[in-house]
Amino acid sequence: MSTVIIFIQKAIAQGIGILFGATGEILTEKSGNLNLGVPGMMYMGGIGGLVSAFLYENYTSTPNGIVAVLFSFACAFLCASLGGFIYSVLTISLRANQNVAGLALTTFGVGLGNFFGGSLSQLAGGVGQISLPVTSAAYTAKIPWLSELGVIGDIFFSYGFLTYLSIILAVFITWFLQKTRKGLNLRAVGESPATADAAGINVTKYKYLSTCIGGGICGLGGLYFVMEYAGGTWTNNGFGDRGWLAIALVIFALWRPINAIWGSILFGGLYILYLYIPGLQRSTQEIFKMLPYVATILVLILTSLRKKKENQPPENLGIPYFREDR
Amino acid sequence: MQKQNHAVYKEPLFRVSKREELSLWRAWLIRICAILISLIVCAAVIYFLTKLNPIQVYEAIFEGALGTEKRTWVTLRDSLILLCIAVAITPAFKMKFWNVGAEGQVLMGGLVTAAIMIYAGDALPSIILFPVMLLASALAGLLWGFMPAVFKAKWNTNETLFTLMLNYVAMQLVSFCIVFWENPAGSNAVGIINSITEAGWFKPLFGLTYGWNVIIVLVITIVMYAYLKYTKQGYEIAVVGESENTARYAGINVKKVIMRTMAISGALCGIAGFILVSGASHTISTNTAGGRGFTAIIVAWLSKLNAFVMVLVSFLLVFMEKGSIQIASQFNLNEYASDVLTGIILFFVLGCEFFIHYRVNKGHRKKEN
Numbered sequence A: 001m002s003t004v005i006i007f008i009q010k011a012i013a014q015g016i017g018i019l020f021g022a023t024g025e026i027l028t029e030k031s032g033n034l035n036l037g038v039p040g041m042m043y044m045g046g047i048g049g050l051v052s053a054f055l056y057e058n059y060t061s062t063p064n065g066i067v068a069v070l071f072s073f074a075c076a077f078l079c080a081s082l083g084g085f086i087y088s089v090l091t092i093s094l095r096a097n098q099n100v101a102g103l104a105l106t107t108f109g110v111g112l113g114n115f116f117g118g119s120l121s122q123l124a125g126g127v128g129q130i131s132l133p134v135t136s137a138a139y140t141a142k143i144p145w146l147s148e149l150g151v152i153g154d155i156f157f158s159y160g161f162l163t164y165l166s167i168i169l170a171v172f173i174t175w176f177l178q179k180t181r182k183g184l185n186l187r188a189v190g191e192s193p194a195t196a197d198a199a200g201i202n203v204t205k206y207k208y209l210s211t212c213i214g215g216g217i218c219g220l221g222g223l224y225f226v227m228e229y230a231g232g233t234w235t236n237n238g239f240g241d242r243g244w245l246a247i248a249l250v251i252f253a254l255w256r257p258i259n260a261i262w263g264s265i266l267f268g269g270l271y272i273l274y275l276y277i278p279g280l281q282r283s284t285q286e287i288f289k290m291l292p293y294v295a296t297i298l299v300l301i302l303t304s305l306r307k308k309k310e311n312q313p314p315e316n317l318g319i320p321y322f323r324e325d326r
Numbered sequence B: 001m002q003k004q005n006h007a008v009y010k011e012p013l014f015r016v017s018k019r020e021e022l023s024l025w026r027a028w029l030i031r032i033c034a035i036l037i038s039l040i041v042c043a044a045v046i047y048f049l050t051k052l053n054p055i056q057v058y059e060a061i062f063e064g065a066l067g068t069e070k071r072t073w074v075t076l077r078d079s080l081i082l083l084c085i086a087v088a089i090t091p092a093f094k095m096k097f098w099n100v101g102a103e104g105q106v107l108m109g110g111l112v113t114a115a116i117m118i119y120a121g122d123a124l125p126s127i128i129l130f131p132v133m134l135l136a137s138a139l140a141g142l143l144w145g146f147m148p149a150v151f152k153a154k155w156n157t158n159e160t161l162f163t164l165m166l167n168y169v170a171m172q173l174v175s176f177c178i179v180f181w182e183n184p185a186g187s188n189a190v191g192i193i194n195s196i197t198e199a200g201w202f203k204p205l206f207g208l209t210y211g212w213n214v215i216i217v218l219v220i221t222i223v224m225y226a227y228l229k230y231t232k233q234g235y236e237i238a239v240v241g242e243s244e245n246t247a248r249y250a251g252i253n254v255k256k257v258i259m260r261t262m263a264i265s266g267a268l269c270g271i272a273g274f275i276l277v278s279g280a281s282h283t284i285s286t287n288t289a290g291g292r293g294f295t296a297i298i299v300a301w302l303s304k305l306n307a308f309v310m311v312l313v314s315f316l317l318v319f320m321e322k323g324s325i326q327i328a329s330q331f332n333l334n335e336y337a338s339d340v341l342t343g344i345i346l347f348f349v350l351g352c353e354f355f356i357h358y359r360v361n362k363g364h365r366k367k368e369n
Helices: A002-030 A038-059 A065-093 A098-123 A133-140 A150-156 A161-179 A181-191 A193-198 A203-229 A242-252 A257-275 A282-289 A291-306 B024-050 B054-066 B069-094 B102-120 B126-155 B159-181 B211-230 B232-242 B244-249 B254-281 B292-302 B307-330 B337-357
Strands: B014-018 B358-362
Touching: A002 A038, A002 A150, A002 A161, A002 A181, A002 A203, A002 A242, A002 A257, A038 A065, A038 A098, A038 A133, A038 A203, A038 A242, A065 A098, A065 A133, A065 A203, A065 B337, A098 B292, A098 B337, A133 A203, A161 A181, A161 A203, A161 A257, A181 A193, A181 A203, A193 A203, A203 A242, A242 A257, A242 A291, A242 B159, A257 A282, A257 A291, A282 B159, A291 B126, A291 B159, B024 B054, B024 B337, B054 B069, B054 B307, B069 B102, B069 B211, B069 B232, B069 B254, B069 B292, B069 B307, B102 B126, B102 B159, B102 B254, B102 B292, B126 B159, B126 B254, B211 B232, B211 B254, B211 B307, B232 B244, B232 B254, B244 B254, B292 B307, B292 B337, B307 B337, B337 B358
Parallel strands: none
Antiparallel strands: B014 B358
16 A cells, blocks of 8 residues: 555655656647657756756845745746747747757756756865755645645645646646636637737747747756756756656647646656566566656557547647748 | 837848858858957857867867877767768758658667677678668668658658657667677677677678778769769659659659658668667667767758768768767866857857858948939
8 A cells, every 4th residue: 555655655756757847848839849858958957957947045144045046946937938938039049849958958058957966066166966954844844734734744745845846837828728718819829820920829839938948947846856856956967758757748738738747657657667566677677667658659649540529739830930031 | 019119110120131152262261350359259168068168178179189199090080970960861951851760760770780799790701791780770760851751742740859759769779688688798888799609790891890881971972973963863862852842843743752852861860870789889779879870960051061061060960979079078167168169159150151142232222322
């Protein structure tokens, strides 16, 4: 029983970062921008949060947990949306190719994260890992009372606030996309920018905003990994391929953040499943790690086979829109 | 609740219009300016972050990439492989098939090469061994490129996402095989394959260690250039890339072209994996392709899919990468600095294409009479 609880907790811990990434990327893709810079933006968010928290803790005599959280949260979001902004300028204003701009952003962002992350311990003047006791304690603080409710407390209430924020955000974005006028406009931009333009929607503004905000949300995924998963430390290339996994989750969730919630936990579970199945050979473990990707490919194929209208990617995903080109 | 925005129409600050074809030298002038500006920005970033003299840093980059004969060769070897992958994905990109799966296709080629080296390296004579490795690696890459192409052609499955996912399937396959091949046991790495017999390693050609690498990559580059420019199939690829409807109207079998082109593209990526394993690293790991599959996309795109410009661009990128290793050790910096600098340069070069294709005018439109 306790193994199952630990497994669920670990799966959720693995999944939340991916969920942030997927939610942000869905918002971006709904505007027709296929931003392959998600890994880069996650790193940028992670490092933005880490550096700001580090500076705050080192330059104030009595760091306050709440201030540290607010400050690093804002910095992480801003830093990652800067990545989205660079991508927007390149693809929307300067009309560069989306795939290439995204990959360049990934190179840049991952490099930036690792550069500062690796340099931080040098900056601190010490050897080895830096630590952020106040900030990471604030991020990992559990809900009082509720987290002590035995099994239910362990499964549902034993996480830091970012976990709940990711779920609220996913629900909110789903609501925003489906139920609001602005969400409808945004979807129109992704489906058919020419039509949206003709209807008086400012295509450029929608694309910019959704890409920058989406980038910021992706960055929160990085923040989650740094602060809650890694407890305020940095390992170079510590995120591994989670940024790509977030892009996979976008497809798996059929461009609906609400599906991404359970999808992320499923992905997280698949990611670590090999640790919990007794008697696996090391080689079989490697095959198990393939599962999230294979599952994504299957979903991709099935949705294209079934051709159900509401399950398709935005019609103009990855295709640039220039008014003069029509 | 779209308020009547269009009623209060404001003049935009800038007007963008498409340029007529820009003369070649002016286009290159713009590109060179972009690179210069990006280097200045990089210098500012270096100074701001590290307070080091940026000129010294640039000197160190140069030293690291081309400082000694051995370094020059390694830089050249890695540029060749990057060039090979960039050339391999060119036909797919020309067709507007976004093959971001080169990483996986290269890995599959490398994996099969390593397998043959391990199991048959000492049994087969070189004259059979090399053709077998070449063919098998091409087939492995072909398979990895063909799968998404079939689904794209038949059911219009999104190829960017499909090929992206296949990369990680390939990586896990490599990890799977490493478990069986690891040497020494428990190291979780394959180590140098056939380190004593050197079976399956490229032999020096004309006294050059990397002679074969040069020959194979150059042949692939030239053949691909001719294939795209002078053959009927190359022309079909161009037409499909410009407009599938036009192609269909002209009687081109679009599905067949998509599948055939991706088969070629994947096979060449596989061969790049063969060169990587047999001609450079002599080992296999999940990092064998090392992101080159992604970098190659940038190379191919920046070169406007022109094979000869790719030579320059791939050299430039590898130059930066090798140079940064030098900066890392010389200035006690973090080696990831190069990724940041490369990223900045790429942003500028990507952005400058806009000014080659479009003219930006000041806002006010002349009154139309």
